[in-house]
Amino acid sequence: MDSQRCHALLSQTQRYHDHQNSADEVPMSHNPLLERHSLPPFGDIRPEHIAPAIDALLEELREGVEALVARAEQQAPDWDSLAAPLEALNDRLSQAWSPVSHLNGTMSTPELREAHDGCLQKLSDYSTWLGQHEGLFRAWQALRDGPAWPDLSEAQQRAVDNALRDFRLAGVDLPPEKKKRSAEIRSRLSSLSSTFSNQLLDATQAWSLDLDDDSRLKGLPESSLATLAANAEAKGHSGFRITLDFPSFYPVISYADDRELRQEVYTAFVTRASDQGPHAGKYDNAPIIEETLRLRQELAGLLGFSSYAEYSLATKMADSASQVLGFLDDLAARALPQGREEFAELERYAREELGLTELAPWDVGYVSEKLREARYAISQEQLRPYFPAPKAVSGLFAVVERLYGIHIKEDTSAPSYHPDVRFYRLFENQTPIAGFYLDLYAREGKRGGAWMDECRVRRRENGELQLPIAYLTCNFTRPVGDQPALLTHDEVTTLFHEFGHGLHHMLTRQDVADVSGINGVAWDAVELPSQFMENFCWEREGLDLISGHVDSGEPLPQELFDKLNAAKNFQSAMGLLRQVEFSLFDFRLHLELEAPSATDVQALLDSVREAISVVPKAEFNRFQNGFSHIFAGGYAAGYYSYKWAEVLSADAWSAFEEAGIFDQETGSRFRREILEAGGARDAAELFLAFRGREPSIDPLLRHSGIRAA
Structure with missing residues (x-):
């Protein structure tokens, strides 16, 4: 090992x-x-x-x-x-x-x-x-x-x-004394990561708000009200229960007309595991962050690196910290003028149409949704009936089967851990080649977000082939009553994203575990297959397979498809700036600060926001205390990887745009050069083999609707 x-x-x-x-x-x-x-x-x-x-x-x-x-x-x-x-x-x-x-x-x-x-x-x-x-x-x-x-x-x-x-x-x-200290640091960092995650989960589950009736929930769609009612029923209450799980939190922030309610829920969410908010100090992750950052920098120094950011780049595509910062600064510069225009438009709409003279942070999502509906006559809730979860899943399988010539079939005999979980096997030429567990819905005791993980890695031992098995986990709104879960288009896109990671793991042809699937792949390239899969959710040919009205089975009508695509890049510059904000904060945190206090961490985040954010900030917001990607995951000094890999995925998708999204030759080449290769070759070499040239940033900017492109 x-x-x-x-x-x-x-x-x-x-x-x-x-x-x-x-x-x-x-x-x-x-x-x-x-x-x-x-x-x-x-x-x-x-x-x-x-x-x-x-x-x-x-x-x-x-x-x-x-x-x-x-x-x-x-x-x-x-x-x-x-x-x-x-x-x-x-x-x-x-x-x-x-x-x-x-x-x-x-x-x-x-x-x-x-x-x-x-x-x-x-x-x-x-x-x-x-x-x-x-x-x-x-x-x-x-x-x-x-x-x-x-x-x-x-x-x-x-x-x-x-x-x-x-x-x-x-x-x-290292010499013995430094080797010993390195061991102590690694052990402590492992413990801190788990503590961070546990305290965030505890803080998320500690808060809830029970309402006797729906008088404060005006504006919420029926599907969201049903979810909140189910939350209450599960706890033996009547009425409605709001929690900080995403399927509960998000509809309130996006649709509730009650501004005070939005503020209360927003405050509870952005102060989780911090010194602020309704549980101030109880699950505070600030000391965990301080110690984690100090130990990471000490570890990097022991190994001869000037910073933890430099240490992290040893296993990534990017060559240097200056290259990463230049990449992020360039994206911010291209998006900032358009982002300011988008927010100015939002302020104008809020003032003229909703009577809000000043936008607070808890207003942004709500007003954005109102503006989207006014401009494009479409909302995520309006799309839900066209994406029943069973149809979205079967449509996903149909896309993959058509693209790669494989077949996916449920195996009901497989051991499971929850009634909601399903197990499927992948077949090629009637031969099983992989499998995966699909766990779609949010529930108590399940951490938030969506992810893919290894259950089994493809490897060969004594002539016997172990097939790859994946865990694919999401946190969607669960079914209520006899009706299947109805997904938003955003949730469908998340499903495709995680399945892209799963395909990277399951379609590998490598028999050496250390380079099989996602193993050995540069961290800033690992999002390429996942982001690539999202594109099928925006294409007519793809949506015809994914969508089917819950009552009639009718695919997404052309009128709604046109509106969906027209709204695709709504506030795209604001969204890009938000991702760059997270990336710059993470990278600079691990590049510039040696032993930061909680005040130093907050000051750095504030300075990044001051430079590139266009939305209002709440002084009590403690985003960093819930930033699991970098404090309880593998993205420390690597959150920029999402945008770095998106350059690769957008350029890869442009090859399908040129040839046809289900073009067999292009699909076979993508499978062979990207998915099957795993970590057996350098990521830059693999991209060059697929695309025939170095990656270009232009497709990303074009797909994101950034006019500066």
């Missing part, structure tokens, strides 16, 4: 499970996490299984690593004597930890969270031990320099080079 794959395991710390059986139903001699399964046995996993399984596996892995190192010292290692058995050891740990990690984010209970979090330091310690193991490093280097090297495949050579890079990034060359 190399440090890159182990660190990938440690990043999967945002998932979870709720099993109802009592502790004495299954004897502890039977531990499902220590057994090999083609799919996780979710129904058998209980909190008390987790620590014993991880303890036993880590002991087994340490012994296995030492045995392999001893062998490598006796004879020159080759792939089969070093890399393959290390990969097998890694897969043993992955098969145990992956379901625990996933369930920690989807079915959280206090008992399971405690068991999960109790293993984080053990895993971090093992990862650090592995990454700093000088004997193992020498064994990898001997493979790289030895007689077996020329016979390795391209994927195997890439995996070896990545492993050697990651050893150096882990501090294998």
Whole structure:
């Protein structure tokens, strides 16, 4: 096992499970996490299984690593004597930890969270031990320099080079005292990441507002009222319950005519896990942020980097911090004049049509939705009836089947962890090639957002092929009563985005785990397949497959399609500036500040907003305290990757625009050069092989409706 794959395991710390059986139903001699399964046995996993399984596996892995190192010292290692058995050891740990990690984010209970979090330091310690193991490093280097090297495949050579890079990034060359300090930092950072995520989840679930009737909810569509009523019913109340989960929060901010209600809900949302708002100080993530940033900068310094931002670029496409800042500054400069125009128009509409003389932060979403409806006679709620979740899902499958010649079929016999979850298998020429769990709806105990994660990675061992399995998770508005869930067009786009990540994982042809699927892919290129898939949600041919009215089955009418596309780039410059704001804040935070206080962090965010934001700010807003991407995910000093990869995805899509969105030759080339290649080759090489030239920023600007293009 190399440090890159182990660190990938440690990043999967945002998932979870709720099993109802009592502790004495299954004897502890039977531990499902220590057994090999083609799919996780979710129904058998209980909190008390987790620590014993991880303890036993880590002991087994340490012994296995030492045995392999001893062998490598006796004879020159080759792939089969070093890399393959290390990969097998890694897969043993992955098969145990992956379901625990996933369930920690989807079915959280206090008992399971405690068991999960109790293993984080053990895993971090093992990862650090592995990454700093000088004997193992020498064994990898001997493979790289030895007689077996020329016979390795391209994927195997890439995996070896990545492993050697990651050893150096882990501090294998450090003197003992610095190596020890590096280990302490990594262990603490793992714990801080989990604490940040847990406190944000707790803060989100701690707040709710119960209303006896709908008098304060005027303006909300019927579907949203039904969701709020279902929230109340689930808690044994009558009336309506507003929570801070997105399907509840978003309709209130976007549609509620009651301005005081919008302010109350907005305030609760933007002050989660902070020193402000209704639970001020109770779940405050500010100390977590301060310590995390200080330790990251210290770690980067130990490894010889001037900042954590520079350290993070060692595994990315971008060459330097100045290149990243130049890229973001250029985007901001192109979008800022148009963004100011868009906000001035919003202010004018609010003043003239709604009587609002000054826009507050909790007014922006509401007024924007009113202006969108007035200008284009279309809203997300108006589109919901055309996107019942079953039709959107089947349409997604139809798009993928048409594009790549594969077939997707549900497998109802697969073990699951919640009644809402479905499992599907991918077939090519009637042969199974992959599978995925689809978990669409928000619920209590499930962290917010949408993501794809590995359940199984494609790899080959002793001639046997392990098929890739993905977790695809969203937080959409759940079904109410007998009616299927009705998705907004935005939610459909999110579904396509995550499935793009899933395709990257599932359609790989790599048999080496470290470069299979998304593994080994530069972080600022990993969003290319996901952002690419979103484009099908805006095309007539795609929407004819995705949409079907909940009552009549009629596809989206041409009139609504025209309005949807006309409104596509509504406030596009404001949206682009918001993403650049997050990206600049993140990157500069890890580039410029060595030991920042909470005041320093806020001051930097304020200065970035002052330079490029066009919308009003609330002084009590503590966005950073909920910025999970960089404090509880893998995007630290890398949030810019979304825009960086969007340049690639927009340019890739322009090839389909030229040839036809379902052109078989172009689809086959995209699959071969991007999806199947995984991390076996450099991302820039893969893009060049697909597009035939270097990427251009022009398609992104054109697709985003930025006139400065």
